[in-house]
Amino acid sequence: MDVNLLHNGYVTATVAVEANETDACCIPSVVPALSAEEAQGKAQAFKALADPNRLRLLSIVKASESGESCVCDLTEPLDLGQPTVSHHLRILVDAGLLNREKRGTWAYYSLVPGALDEVAGLLASL
Amino acid sequence: MDVNLLHNGYVTATVAVEANETDACCIPSVVPALSAEEAQGKAQAFKALADPNRLRLLSIVKASESGESCVCDLTEPLDLGQPTVSHHLRILVDAGLLNREKRGTWAYYSLVPGALDEVAGLLASL
DNA sequence: TTCTTATATCGACAGTCGTCAATCTAGTAG
DNA sequence: CTACTAGATTGACGACTGTCGATATAAGAA
Numbered sequence: 396m397d398v399n400l401l402h403n404g405y406v407t408a409t410v411a412v413e414a415n416e417t418d419a420c421c422i423p424s425v426v427p428a429l430s431a432e433e434a435q436g437k438a439q440a441f442k443a444l445a446d447p448n449r450l451r452l453l454s455i456v457k458a459s460e461s462g463e464s465c466v467c468d469l470t471e472p473l474d475l476g477q478p479t480v481s482h483h484l485r486i487l488v489d490a491g492l493l494n495r496e497k498r499g500t501w502a503y504y505s506l507v508p509g510a511l512d513e514v515a516g517l518l519a520s521l
Numbered sequence: 522m523d524v525n526l527l528h529n530g531y532v533t534a535t536v537a538v539e540a541n542e543t544d545a546c547c548i549p550s551v552v553p554a555l556s557a558e559e560a561q562g563k564a565q566a567f568k569a570l571a572d573p574n575r576l577r578l579l580s581i582v583k584a585s586e587s588g589e590s591c592v593c594d595l596t597e598p599l600d601l602g603q604p605t606v607s608h609h610l611r612i613l614v615d616a617g618l619l620n621r622e623k624r625g626t627w628a629y630y631s632l633v634p635g636a637l638d639e640v641a642g643l644l645a646s647l
Numbered sequence: 648t649t650c651t652t653a654t655a656t657c658g659a660c661a662g663t664c665g666t667c668a669a670t671c672t673a674g675t676a677g
Numbered sequence: 678c679t680a681c682t683a684g685a686t687t688g689a690c691g692a693c694t695g696t697c698g699a700t701a702t703a704a705g706a707a
Contacts, residue, residue, distance in 0.1 A: 428577055428580040428581045428584055428598065429576055429577045429580035429581075431573065431577070434573035434574070434576045434577045434580075435573045437573070437576055438570070438571055438572055438573040438575075438576055441567050441570040441571040441576075442567075442571040442664095444564070444567040444571075444644075445564055445567040445568040445570075445571040446564055446664085446665080447557065447560035447561045447563070447564040448560070448665085449564075450555055450560045450563055450564055450567075450647065451554055451555045451557070451560045453647055454554040454555035454560075454647045455554040455555075457647055458554055461547065463547075464547065465546045465547045465683090466683070466684060467546055467683075467684095468546075468547065472554065475665095475666075475667095476666070476667055476668085477683085477684070477685090478666080478667065478668080478669095478684090478685075478686080478687090479665070479666050479667070480684095481684065481685055481686080482665080482666085482685090482686090483665085484685095485685080485686095497673090497674090497683095497684085499674065499675080499683095500546075500673085500674050500675065500682070500683055500684085501546045501547070501674095501683065501684085502683075502684060502685090503547070511644045511645070511647065512644070512645075514644060515641040515642075515644045515645065518570075518637045518638070518640060518641045519637070519638075519641065521576065521579050521580045521583055521637065546683085572694090572695080574695085591653090592653075592654065593653075593654095601695095601696075601697095602696070602697055602698080603653085603654075603655090604654090604655075604656080604657090604696080604697065604698080604699095605695070605696055605697070606654095607654065607655055607656085608655090608656090608695075608696085609695085611655085611656095623654085623703095623704095625653095625704070625705075626652070626653055626654085626703085626704055626705065627653065627654085628653075628654060628655090
């Protein structure tokens with residue numbers, strides 16, 4: 396990070412010096428752009444969505460009338476083993492997209508309100 | 522999908538039969554949810570965004586005043602080798618997020634208008 | 648033509664990811 | 678208590694991904 400900040404601070408001057416040789420492809424942006432840490436965090440959110448089966452899980456939970464689904468209802472339609480579904484659900488919970496609530500024998504998953512909109516907002520603020 | 526419809530159509534009865542045994546976790550959604558193909562396609566879009574360096578590339582292109590950036594300006598600030606940047610740019614172009622235009626010696630990349638919003642829309646229509 | 652430079656492509660390697668079988672944990676029923 | 682069941686965790690394996698060095702391509706300069 397400190398490396399990037401330092402680098403970007405001097406980029407303009409460096410380009411100006413070398414311009415009289417051969418260069419002149421274009422004017423580099425003065426904006427430091429997304430930092431490595433910000434990019435890492437945002438990419439993490441998209442990683443959670445970058446799997447078809449996780450998208451289907453989210454879709455099922457979202458479509459559920461009660462707003463929550465138990466794992467049994469999530470395992471069947473996906474044609475995946477129970478450990479695999481559990482693994483995907485864990486990733487979605489860790490990403491802050493799903494809530495997990497255990498009641499008795501069963502575990503119920505529900506959408507975290509506004510979480511998907513928040514991810515959509517990440518795109519606008521790139 | 523037809524399988525799901527069939528399944529869901531009879532789930533109520535099935536549950537009713539087994540209900541007097543042990544079951545009754547919850548009412549499964551009647552909605553067929555996202556199909557495997559739709560999910561695959563949407564996941565592909567998020568995969569393109571699921572890398573911090575690709576997000577930074579998009580950020581730099583977006584922040585550029587002229588609306589386009591040449592590869593040289595994209596390689597430096599990312600601290601990556603030139604082939605790697607070229608590889609990431611290819612993924613973003615293939616995902617329909619960036620346009621590539623070669624003028625003379627240099628290649629210029631620009632945001633495809635509305636492409637990011639379209640991805641954001643995918644989240645709303647899950 | 649030959650030389651140089653910008654960018655893309657290829658091949659290889661390490662690390663990550665999705666999946667499953669086996670096991671563990673924690674509730675419920677008897 | 679034991680037996681059963683829902684779900685999570687572990688370990689392993691194959692597939693995919695990000696990265697780089699080397700090379701190829703293509704365009705301008707000499």
